[in-house]
Amino acid sequence: MATAASTARLAVVLVDAQRGVVPQTARHMRISALFGVRSAVLAVNKMELVQWDRSVFEAIRVRFREIAHELGVSGVGAIPLSALTGDNLTRPAEDAPWHEGPTLLSHLEAFDPGESAPGESASGQPFRMAVQYVNRPSHHFRGYCGRVAAGTVAVGDAVRVWPAGTESRVESIAFGEGFRDRARRGDSVTLTLAPEVDVVRGDLLAAADAPIEVSDQFRGRLVWMDGQPLAVGRSYVMKAHTREVDATVTRIRHRLDPLTGQELAAPTLRLNDLGTVNLAASRPLPFAPFEESRELGGFILIDRTTNATAAAGIIDHPLRRAANLEWQDFDVSKRVRARMKLQRPHCVWLTGLSASGKTTIANLLDRRLTSGGGHTYVLDGDNVRHGLCRDLGFTEADRVENIRRVAEVARLMVDAGLIVIVAFISPFRSERAFARSLFEPGEFTEVFVDASLEACSGRDPKGLYAKALRGEIANFTGVDSPYERPEDPDIRLDTERLTPEECVEMLAELLDRGGPASAGDG
């Protein structure tokens, strides 16, 4: 339904004459409107079952008009019909002489989509194109492939590359197997620029005199499409035009009642829910509000663990915070600080069940590194919860926020030139992936401290498993809250077979070699 609406110009709203406008009718009209469908035709089916009663039809039409009006959709027609007999579907209904309009088929054939969707007006829009692919068949040719999202572009035009803001000119436009002088909205082209500037997939090219907006904080509206509900604070992959960034929903402003349009408070969004949210992205995103451009203002959120498309959304506008808050680059860089300390800043992330041995290993590793002259710090689950994360409990949402804070603190410490050892249960794959995403390649080592649940509950130094099994602690990892085992850790330490000293030996050896050979986005 959402898939169809995203590329449609006209919605046919099908209503059963015997049932009238039901919540699903209103929900579908809302999703269509959200995704930019500006015209709708009402088709009231099964009219033969209500004896072609005009008053039944009129009552439904009034309700349809109300909703369409509220959504800013032009109700371009209303047709009583019978799909069973074909009356008013393909030929006029003899039983409804009171209906003077066309049949549904002739209505669809006569519909003129015109400029009915956001950003479709053919003229007057400045040039915009997201770079999809950099084509380098030889060192004589470097072309930027993409589909023109708005306006026209001609050889010689001045353009800027966003988010960098660098300026260049269009040197040539390849289209098909040849060159041409200009291209317009909808054309898949390859542009070359002179002078050469740095351009990668995910950048936006825009007319030089019409800058594009760049932000990392947005207000947007979502349709949730996944069985797994939205977790505020969880890191998702946000794909907008050709750019993928990490993004979190920082706040659900409200959920929309599909029938009444009322704004309701909501802790989460579930399958098929519509909601308005604040979003924070890890990197700046060049974009256009959806009202201006379907191509540059729509996005999807992807679950990092399952790769499912969890939501489709639109950007309403940027939030001001991002515009004013920029990451400050100071003259004394991480490299300078690292050189002073004669070490490679690094984050060693220990994950595993409670009592698996994380704290023991962290402590031994810390002693070993400092005795060798290293500058280190240990972030331990229990200690951090006393202060930085004192306000957080153990629900899934709080655990997500807990890890986010710790990962951000670890990043600051690595930026300060330190070797940070993090010892946290960190049960969810998506949060560990998020933590990794904050660091540069090779700067992060995921260590799976592995011991079976039986072994851990047998050790139970703090008596926590016993309490959890008696039901005195809720949401205890491994007992009534899941632990997602790392599928591809940089190193796995089996603490049932190895002593803590042997574990640290293996770990230190890996770090001495320069950490994990390559850092995927795991």
Place this chain on the structure above:
Amino acid sequence: MSGSGEPFDAWLAELESEAIEILREGVAVAARPVMLYSIGKDSSVLLRLARKAFWPGPPPFPLLHIDTTWKFREMISFRDRTASETGMELRVHTNEDGVRAGVTPFSHGSELYTDIMKTAALRQALDAGAHDVIFGGGRRDEEGSRAKERVFSPRSATHQWDPKTQRPEVWKLYNTRLQRGESLRVSPLSNWTEADVWRYIRAEEIPVVSLYYAAERPVVEREGRWIVVDDDRMPLRPGERPRLRRIRFRTLGCYPLTAAVESEAGTLDEIIAETLAADSSERQGRLIDHDGDGSMERKKREGYF
């Protein structure tokens, strides 16, 4: 852009730009892309689009043909000629286990034959090439189970297709993320119809195998279908004698499994007129689509394209 001055209308231009966008998106995210080349009209269109998408360079992937050894002879010569003209690498794979076991459409039945010589062969070739993005010429108007297919369709590490885990595709935002070992089947022609394909072939003057044009050919009638006797490997049933009929093909596969239609359409214009007037799918002529209920859906789950 149009070589012959035939009408290249706004709709064909939209389909062309969309298909090029899909090809580039696939290549942009792929480590080891490949294009399935089946020699038919759709493959010919896809190949032209790929050349446009990556011009002035050649398409940055090889062509893969699954050769069952039962294709029409003319298809094979057309394939080799086309590949050498494009300068692209052509990889041909045949399931040699199947050949050694003597699997033919006649000895093993169309269903088992297709499983072994097409589906299993494709899996072998994709595994050998470790391909993560696989372009094909499938269209939604061909057959029921393809109607709900996505443009970017994820497959498991064992090439299984799970209709339940298909991802919604909104706007042109394709979710291309994969776990290790998974792959994407990508269909740039998803939104094309049979008539669009022929109109594009006319506008772009794309060469196609002459079997698509009506001509007198030797046929036998089996279960109400016209089967061309392409070589002497086809065992004739008692009383069967090939006779000449004026026929053409709407779709091309293995000759014993592909039925022809009686037709007078000897030119592109006549083919387009015939296609627009047709009230059945071109795959009507594919015997393997009728191997029991939900036959195509089951083949797809097992890895058929």
